[in-house]
Amino acid sequence: GENVEQHPSTLSVQEGDxxxxxxxxxxxxxxxxxWYKQELGKRPQLIIDIRSxxxxxxxxxxxxxxxxxxxxxxxxxxxxxxxxSAVYFCAASGIGTASKLTFGTGTRLQVTL
Amino acid sequence: xxxVSQHPSRVICKSGTxxxxxxRSLDFQATxxxxxxxxxxxxxxxxxxxxxxxxxxxxxxxxxxxxxxNHASLTLSTLTVTSAHPEDSSFYICSASxxxxxxxxxxxxxxxx
Numbered sequence: 001g002e003n004v005e006q007h008p009s010t011l012s013v014q015e016g017d018x019x020x021x022x023x024x025x026x027x028x029x030x031x032x033x034x035w036y037k038q039e040l041g042k043r044p045q046l047i048i049d050i051r052s053x054x055x056x057x058x059x060x061x062x063x064x065x066x067x068x069x070x071x072x073x074x075x076x077x078x079x080x081x082x083x084x085s086a087v088y089f090c091a092a093s094g095i096g097t098a099s100k101l102t103f104g105t106g107t108r109l110q111v112t113l
Numbered sequence: 114x115x116x117v118s119q120h121p122s123r124v125i126c127k128s129g130t131x132x133x134x135x136x137r138s139l140d141f142q143a144t145x146x147x148x149x150x151x152x153x154x155x156x157x158x159x160x161x162x163x164x165x166x167x168x169x170x171x172x173x174x175x176x177x178x179x180x181x182x183n184h185a186s187l188t189l190s191t192l193t194v195t196s197a198h199p200e201d202s203s204f205y206i207c208s209a210s211x212x213x214x215x216x217x218x219x220x221x222x223x224x225x226x
Contacts, residue, residue, distance in 0.1 A: 032213050034214070034215065036217075041220075041222075042219070042220075043206060043217040043218060043219045043220055044157070044206075044217050045217075046214060046215070046216065049213075049214065051213075089156060089157070093213075099210075099213070100147065100159060100162060101147075101159075101215055102159075103156045103157045104156065105155075105156045106154075106155070106156050108154075
């Protein structure tokens, strides 16, 4: 089955700096890679996703890059703000409604003033 | 994004009792829903895939007689934790697919005394 590794487990940045979270996956058949943000006690919220036919996707301060050859994808947050503080999870799956998502272990991002 | 509703948000029960958790897709039909368990500061662990009109598919190590899943309609899946014990205390969260994107319910914090 799929195995997703995520690093770092914790990340502390100053407000305004950039944050980068990296994930690797094992199953070359995976072709859908979403990122979720989870605040304490809340549900995970989909913040951005990318499919394998795209190398990069950007949405305002958030971007995701994918290197399918290396089985590696990353989340980039620029101009971080205190409200970006949360746990971020990467995930991987095949395309389709019945495709199971395999989650990374999570990164706790702390944005300090 | 699509809306997934989950109830109750919190339940406290005595050891040996059963607890039912409901997961509803409010504005879309979901032939497949997923149930996850999350321990504090940990990632989401897939427990089972709930299929409308058929038996759920359980992940390895998850007791199907302990965690009963029913997906009777395209908008409702239920998870029943039978004969709950303190070790079943956890955050349970459901999700449903709207196309390839996965949306989560708000989660249920189960505490077994």
